[in-house]
Structures are given as C-alpha cells and as structure tokens.
Amino acid sequence: MPSPIGHAIAGVIAGSLVSPPRVDRVRTIAAYAAAGMAADLDLLVGAHSGPSHGIGAALVVGVVSWLMLRRTHARRAIAACAIAMAYASHTLLDWLGTDSSPPIGIMALWPFSHQYYESPWHVFMAISRRYWLPEFWTVNLIALGRELLILVPLVAIVLTIRRQSISAV
Numbered sequence: 001m002p003s004p005i006g007h008a009i010a011g012v013i014a015g016s017l018v019s020p021p022r023v024d025r026v027r028t029i030a031a032y033a034a035a036g037m038a039a040d041l042d043l044l045v046g047a048h049s050g051p052s053h054g055i056g057a058a059l060v061v062g063v064v065s066w067l068m069l070r071r072t073h074a075r076r077a078i079a080a081c082a083i084a085m086a087y088a089s090h091t092l093l094d095w096l097g098t099d100s101s102p103p104i105g106i107m108a109l110w111p112f113s114h115q116y117y118e119s120p121w122h123v124f125m126a127i128s129r130r131y132w133l134p135e136f137w138t139v140n141l142i143a144l145g146r147e148l149l150i151l152v153p154l155v156a157i158v159l160t161i162r163r164q165s166i167s168a169v
C-alpha cells in the first residue's frame with residue numbers, strides 16, 4: 001500500500017480534476033490531500049483496509065462534505081464531489097498497491113461487498129510499518145521514490161491545466 005505522501009498527492013490530483021473553477025487556494029489543496037490520506041485513519045482502531053477503504057465511505061464523505069459546505073460554498077455540490085473523489089483516490093491507489101499483510105487487498109466495494117480486492121498490477125510498493133527491521137528505511141525510501149516518480153508528473157500536469165483553464169476564463 002502506498003505511503004501517506006503518495007495518498008496526499010493522489011488526493012490533490014483527484015480533487016483538482018473536479019474542483020470548482022477558481023477554487024485553487026492552498027486550503028483547498030490541503031483539504032484534498034487530507035481527504036486522500038483519511039482512509040488510513042482506520043489504523044488507529046486496528047481495522048485497516050476495511051470499510052473506510054470502500055466506495056461507500058467515499059459517498060459518506062461526499063454527503064458529509066456537502067452538508068458541511070451548505071452555507072459557506074456557492075458550488076457546494078461540485079466541491080463535495082471533489083472531496084469525495086480525493087477520498088476515493090485512496091481506494092484506487094491501495095488497490096494498485098502491493099499488500100504484504102493479511103487480509104490482502106481492500107474492501108473496495110463496501111458496503112456492497114465485504115470481499116477484499118487487490119489489483120493484479122502492483123504499481124505501488126508496500127510501505128513497511130515494521131520500524132524495528134533494518135531494511136525499514138531503505139524499503140520505504142525506494143517505495144516513496146517510485147510513488148513520486150509516478151504521481152508528481154501527474155499532479156504537475158493536472159494543476160498546470162487547471163491554472164491555464166482558470167486564467168482563460
């Protein structure tokens with residue numbers, strides 16, 4: 001499964017793809033990054049890769065965002081959709097990642113299915129949480145480097161296109 005940094009970048013990419021026009025503030029980018037990482041908060045309760053990694057959780061995040069933005073945001077439906085997409089990017093990245101701890105995969109289709117899914121293409125390496133092992137830093141730095149090689153060009157392209165489309169309006 002990718003690192004929190006990879007998830008944050010993917011959240012920015014996904015959120016920016018559907019973000020309302022003229023909303024490109026640092027606060028918005030930070031919200032997309034946080035949404036991209038949020039599913040792994042399930043580590044705090046010892047239920048990793050379960051329902052928080054499902055599309056149902058992304059829908060809940062979208063609805064809650066819509067309710068919270070109700071009075072403060074003119075285009076709240078699009079903004080809530082952008083936050084939900086940022087959250088759902090986590091599911092995509094974990095599905096494309098390598099999982100080394102059972103149950104292998106994620107509950108990507110929760111609540112419609114409780115099965116764990118893992119892509120046959122392991123685009124992202126597993127991040128080790130076993131800090132006591134000697135290879136901890138080496139393995140994680142290589143995995144992070146691979147994530148950055150894949151995701152940084154994508155986020156640069158998406159943000160550049162957004163800036164050009166906003167300045168053209």
Ligand SMILES: [Zn+2]
Binds near residue numbers: 053
């Ligand atoms: Zn995850």
